[in-house]
Amino acid sequence: MPLFDCHTYLTVASFSSSMRTREQVLESMERFGLDGVALISGLGASGDFSNGNRMLREVVDEEQGLLGYVTLNASYPEESLQEQRMYMSKHEFVGGVLIAEPGRPVTLKAARDIVNAQRRYGKPILLYTGDTAAVHAAQEIAEEFHLIKFIFLGMGGNDWRAAVETARKCLNVNLEISGCLDADKVTVAVNAISARRIVFGSGLPHGDPSLYRGLVQDCEILTTSDRNRITLDNALALFKINAEVEE
Numbered sequence: 001m002p003l004f005d006c007h008t009y010l011t012v013a014s015f016s017s018s019m020r021t022r023e024q025v026l027e028s029m030e031r032f033g034l035d036g037v038a039l040i041s042g043l044g045a046s047g048d049f050s051n052g053n054r055m056l057r058e059v060v061d062e063e064q065g066l067l068g069y070v071t072l073n074a075s076y077p078e079e080s081l082q083e084q085r086m087y088m089s090k091h092e093f094v095g096g097v098l099i100a101e102p103g104r105p106v107t108l109k110a111a112r113d114i115v116n117a118q119r120r121y122g123k124p125i126l127l128y129t130g131d132t133a134a135v136h137a138a139q140e141i142a143e144e145f146h147l148i149k150f151i152f153l154g155m156g157g158n159d160w161r162a163a164v165e166t167a168r169k170c171l172n173v174n175l176e177i178s179g180c181l182d183a184d185k186v187t188v189a190v191n192a193i194s195a196r197r198i199v200f201g202s203g204l205p206h207g208d209p210s211l212y213r214g215l216v217q218d219c220e221i222l223t224t225s226d227r228n229r230i231t232l233d234n235a236l237a238l239f240k241i242n243a244e245v246e247e
Helices: 014-019 022-032 049-057 077-087 108-121 132-144 154-169 185-193 209-217 224-238
Strands: 004-010 036-041 066-073 093-099 125-128 150-153 173-176
Touching (some): 004 014, 004 022, 014 022, 036 093, 049 066, 049 077, 066 077, 077 108, 108 132, 132 154, 132 173, 154 185
Parallel strands (some): 004 036, 066 093, 093 125, 125 150
């Protein structure tokens, strides 16, 4: 089964040193059987998004299957607009991950200008949805900007049913399956929105891709085609990547 991980990190912390350099990321990909990854800057996600994007720019390499997201911060709209202009048109950057202050979800009011500017690039926005409050905040954004594709990172965590319900209502929402390791969530999501709007992600190195791969493999209602959509094809379509991956 081909495997593209939509939710991985280029890290700076010593406890996650397995993903600090391009070489280490490639080694992790080989270890977990990943054909490609889309990286979030760990430094960017922790708040230093400008330097995080700059460091990630030095690592991404499409030929090696290393793609990335531009980190944008709703608390710094002008600076985020500048980061969009600098990086979003580059082919190796396949979308933007939008963050807020630590522990708080991104709100429509704070993010409106940044999300509006994203329309010109035709690339998806990722939102962290770790609980119901974050899901509902993300839903408001997705409803207003219905022509932009959104990826809900973590699929609502333990509140994954809230994320599934939002995706059922909002056709521009895609669910990324990291977070809660509940055996039922893939089945419920597929029944609600089909396999076409579900993408594979693990949170590597903080999560284990093999565990989330197991969620897909063990979902009995999925056909082989459905599994390939979740683990590869949907990501290629969202990110507008023309690639063939051997099974």
